[in-house]
Structure formats: C-alpha cells, structure tokens
Amino acid sequence: AQKVTQAQTEISVVEKEDVTLDCVYETRDTTYYLFWYKQPPSGELVFLIRRNSFDEQNEISGRYSWNFQKSTSSFNFTITASQVVDSAVYFCALSAAGGFKTIFGAGTRLFVKA
C-alpha cells in the first residue's frame, strides 16, 4: 500500500527565513514518482516538482530546493528566504510508475508573516 506522511500540520515563519517541509512516503513499488503541489488561498492545486525514484539528485529551482533520500524514504522541500506569497498549503504526493492514481499527504500549511 502507498502512503504519504507530512507530519508538520502548520508552520509559521517570518519573511526571509528558510523553511523545510518534511515528507515521508511508503510504497512497495520499485519505480515510482514523487511530487510536490502548492495550494494557495485561491484553492487551485499547482504542480511544483516531479521526481523519479531512480533520480536522487537534489534539485534547486530559484528559492525552492528538494532533497530526495531513498534510504530514509523522504522527499523534503526547502524554501529559502521565504516570502509572504509562499503562504499556502503544500502537499507531497506519490504515484506508482505507470499508475493512474496519485495519492496525497495531509498537507502542511505554511504561514509566512511580513
């Protein structure tokens, strides 16, 4: 069975602080994909990143970076120098390769205060 756990329900930081959102997953599949999605107050889910289970290279995109560690089944997301516009709910998600279902974690609500 697949499972995604985001233990942090809410995080509050002050603007310009760095913040890391944790994600731990469980799967029996040997090939799978991990994702992060952002849900701002407007409600629409926005794709941030997709990572193949065979690709453990960390990725950086602007102020966003992702740390994938297969040994600990974690796919953590770091926002550097957070901004108020980063305030949103962030979901980690998992899909089996070739599957037609993506399951989501419970989400972490991030508040960035000015």
Added chain:
Amino acid sequence: AAGVIQSPRHLIKEKRETATLKCYPIPRHDTVYWYQQGPGQDPQFLISFYEKMQSDKGSIPDRFSAQQFSDYHSELNMSSLELGDSALYFCASSLEGGDEKLFFGSGTQLSVL
C-alpha cells in the same frame, strides 16, 4: 495556455438530490482524475480515466459514477447527496498516465444543505 475547466464553480444542493460535475481536460491530455477535498483535508482520489476507460478507482461511494466521453471531457454524477458530500471536487488531467504531473482545475465547491 488552455487549462483544465470545471463547471460549475459552485453548486448548492439539498440532501437526496443529484448533482453533475463537468470537467474539460487540457487539449491532447488523455487522462482525467477526480479528487474530493473536504475542508482542511488532503485531496482524496476518487476515480481516473485513460482513453475513455476507467483506469483506477479510489474511495468513490457507490452513489457516485463517472465517465469520460469521446471528446475526453468527463462528468462526475452524484446521487442521493448527503451532508458529508459537501467538499471541493477537483478534476485534473495529464498526458499519458498518472505518474505524470497533474494539471488541476479550479474545482467545484459543492454544498449539500
């Protein structure tokens, strides 16, 4: 660029009524997914369709049914509505299957009174 279009945006129904939600995927996307998101909850997978055939099924109540039509749009039909069905219903689409990134619509907010 064209996005996933859902209609209606808001829907208010009474208990035991029926509701139909519509989803128009991004052109050329062949896979459609339906998710239900309760207040403060994560999106729960309901059902998906690939090339007009059901491809996977999640925690979708028997009172709900869905299909994907020849033009790839999809409809989620909900009957005998219950108070607990009140939620935000998202449709998403992707190209070539579920391990690709999902493009989500704005959602349909269903309120059952």
